[in-house]
Amino acid sequence: MSVKTSRFINRNFSCLIYIFSLLCLLLTLCYARTYGLLPRPVPGTDQLSMLKAAEDLTDGKLPGAGYMYSYLYTVFLYVLNLPAMGNLVAMRALQAAVCALVPVFIYKLCRRLRFGGPCSRLAALFYCFYGPAALISLSFLRAVPLALCFVLAANYLVSAFIRRKNAEYFIAGIFMGMCILGRENFIPVAAAPLAMLLYPAVRKHIKKSFVLYYAAGTAVLLIPVLIYNTVMFSSVSLVPGHWQNVMGAYHSNAAGNAARAAGSIIAGFPVQALNYLSSYEIPNSLSFYAHREIIEFLNIFILPFNFFTAISLAILCFRFRDKAIAFPGLLIAAYAASMLPFTMFYRFRIPGVPLLCCLSSAALIIIIREFARKKYFRAGGPLLLFLVLFILTASDSWELRPMSEKRSAVLVLIRNKRYHDAVKLIDKMPPGDMSARYLKVALLKSLDADGERSRAAEIHGRWMREQRELQKMKKSGAAP
Numbered sequence: 001m002s003v004k005t006s007r008f009i010n011r012n013f014s015c016l017i018y019i020f021s022l023l024c025l026l027l028t029l030c031y032a033r034t035y036g037l038l039p040r041p042v043p044g045t046d047q048l049s050m051l052k053a054a055e056d057l058t059d060g061k062l063p064g065a066g067y068m069y070s071y072l073y074t075v076f077l078y079v080l081n082l083p084a085m086g087n088l089v090a091m092r093a094l095q096a097a098v099c100a101l102v103p104v105f106i107y108k109l110c111r112r113l114r115f116g117g118p119c120s121r122l123a124a125l126f127y128c129f130y131g132p133a134a135l136i137s138l139s140f141l142r143a144v145p146l147a148l149c150f151v152l153a154a155n156y157l158v159s160a161f162i163r164r165k166n167a168e169y170f171i172a173g174i175f176m177g178m179c180i181l182g183r184e185n186f187i188p189v190a191a192a193p194l195a196m197l198l199y200p201a202v203r204k205h206i207k208k209s210f211v212l213y214y215a216a217g218t219a220v221l222l223i224p225v226l227i228y229n230t231v232m233f234s235s236v237s238l239v240p241g242h243w244q245n246v247m248g249a250y251h252s253n254a255a256g257n258a259a260r261a262a263g264s265i266i267a268g269f270p271v272q273a274l275n276y277l278s279s280y281e282i283p284n285s286l287s288f289y290a291h292r293e294i295i296e297f298l299n300i301f302i303l304p305f306n307f308f309t310a311i312s313l314a315i316l317c318f319r320f321r322d323k324a325i326a327f328p329g330l331l332i333a334a335y336a337a338s339m340l341p342f343t344m345f346y347r348f349r350i351p352g353v354p355l356l357c358c359l360s361s362a363a364l365i366i367i368i369r370e371f372a373r374k375k376y377f378r379a380g381g382p383l384l385l386f387l388v389l390f391i392l393t394a395s396d397s398w399e400l401r402p403m404s405e406k407r408s409a410v411l412v413l414i415r416n417k418r419y420h421d422a423v424k425l426i427d428k429m430p431p432g433d434m435s436a437r438y439l440k441v442a443l444l445k446s447l448d449a450d451g452e453r454s455r456a457a458e459i460h461g462r463w464m465r466e467q468r469e470l471q472k473m474k475k476s477g478a479a480p
Contacts, residue, residue: 014104014107014108017103017121017124018101018104020128021100021103021104022097024134025096025099025100025134027297028135028138028297029089029093029138032138032291032295033089035294035295035412036412036415037291037295039088041140046069047139047140047141048140050069050070050073050140051077051088053067053077054074054075054081055086057081058078058081058086065232065233068239068240068241068242068245070142070182070239071238071239072178072181072182073142073145073182076142076145077140080094091140092138092139092140095137095138095145096137096138098148099144099145099148102148102151103124103125103127103128104124105148105151105152105155105354106123106151106358107121107123107124109151109328109354109358110123110362112159112162113327113328113358113362115324115358115361116365119365120361122361123357123358126303126357126361127353127357129302130353130357131298131301132281132305132346132350133350133353134298134301135286135288135298136347139286141286141347142183143347143348143351145182146179146183146351147350147351147354149175149182150186150335150352150355151355152175153175153176154327154331155172156172156175157169157172157214160210160214161202164207164210166209166210166213167213169213169214170213170214170216170217172217173213173214173215173216173217173218173219174217174218174221176189176190176217176218177190177217177219177220177221177222178221179351180218180221180238181221181238183351184238184239184242187338188338189331189334189335189338192331193214193327193330194211196323196327199323201323222238225238246342250341250342251341265340268341272339272342272344273340274393275343275344276309276344277306277313277389278305278306279304279393279394280395280400281305282344282345282346283346283401284345284346287401287405289401289409290406290409293413293421294409294416294418304394305349305353306390306393306394307390308357309356309393310386310389310390310393312360312363314383314385314386314389315359315363315366316329316359317382317385318381318382318385319382324362328355328358331355332359335351335352336352366379366382367382367386403433403435406425406429406435407435407439409425410439410442414442414443414446417446417450419443419446419447423443423459426439426440426443431463431467431470440460443459444459444460447459
């Protein structure tokens with residue numbers, strides 16, 4: 001790379017990474033629509049409930065009692081709906097244009113943390129190659145807009161600390177208030193930065209006014225919502241009835257009993273902590289793996305979630321005294337802990353991914369530099385811990401995925417006449433499974449209807465031979 005090209009990239013990286021991120025999202029949307037994916041959300045999903053509420057706002061109708069979704073994200077969808085004029089593809093594209101800002105502010109946060117140019121650019125690129133964030137950016141779900149607000153709050157907190165300005169603490173509070181309005185579990189996360197006062201080097205630079213301005217910025221968004229809900233629904237809460245609804249959904253066996261609810265939550269902590277660290281993306285109405293099987297472009301997003309968690313934990317264990325490492329680590333830990341009472345669906349992990357990218361990039365650069373300086377112990381410790389954690393948290397997604405999800409992916413492939421891909425997925429299923437049998441029949445019928453009878457006969461013959469061989473093995477006791 002020439003010096004001029006390198007300088008151009010360095011000077012214009014924010015713009016370049018935004019364009020790259022947006023192109024990735026728009027290409028994903030284009031391919032998804034080509035295959036009939038990302039249609040209007042189906043009844044019974046959170047996506048449809050929030051979308052309908054946003055459409056009602058366009059008609060001047062406010063959400064009534066019983067609406068248990070984020071007011072802020074609903075208003076965001078309403079704003080998108082105005083220029084899109086009800087066109088859902090245009091709404092998704094507009095949301096993508098907003099979500100593409102996330103890697104820009106990952107880059108800016110790393111620069112403010114003084115991680116250096118290469119580390120900052122790598123962190124932004126890390127995010128661009130995490131597939132679930134790309135898919136959720138195109139869905140009517142709040143996870144990525146929340147991630148944007150979270151990384152903006154972190155940006156302003158760091159900038160405020162460096163520049164010692166009340167106004168920037170106030171702005172940081174506003175973005176943290178947006179996070180809380182997006183999802184109430186951010187309430188304890190908003191207080192997490194106070195733990196940085198345990199570092200003497202931080203404490204001596206913090207005045208009481210900074211904390212007050214930060215709190216005021218958060219409160220300025222929350223108080224009007226609390227007043228509105230008190231007046232309209234006689235409920236002093238951010239989303240009336242939401243907490244009870246969530247607890248009923250995730251801890252129905254303990255509903256109405258505080259002690260049993262607490263016990264149920266605590267009992268679930270180890271499992272949900274492992275779910276958070278794992279590479280497996282637990283689906284909740286929107287499967288990343290099924291979409292990746294259909295949208296081949298999604299295969300470029302190669303980074304698994306446990307890469308971020310494993311390498312971030314490794315560097316935190318060895319560099320926890322480093323304030324620049326500890327700060328994003330603290331926010332991530334607070335966010336992850338706030339989600340442990342619930343099933344760790346993959347969309348719940350996404351708000352913390354930008355900060356994980358910052359830590360992951362810093363960890364990788366530190367390990368490489370320590371090796372280059374021949375400080376093998378300082379480099380080898382984090383590297384070894386990373387490898388151990390990465391292996392322990394890796395999962396076989398195919399084995400963990402529900403059969404209904406696999407079946408849906410195959411049917412979409414058959415409908416789009418991608419028979420080769422459909423056969424590959426069917427071949428991975430247990431031969432005697434009822435779903436596999438149903439899919440085989442569906443595929444052969446579709447091939448026959450398309451006039452590809454010889455191909456259908458060839459595939460059917462192969463499957464029959466495999467079935468006979470399996471039966472022979474069972475009779476001989478060689479197969480389970």
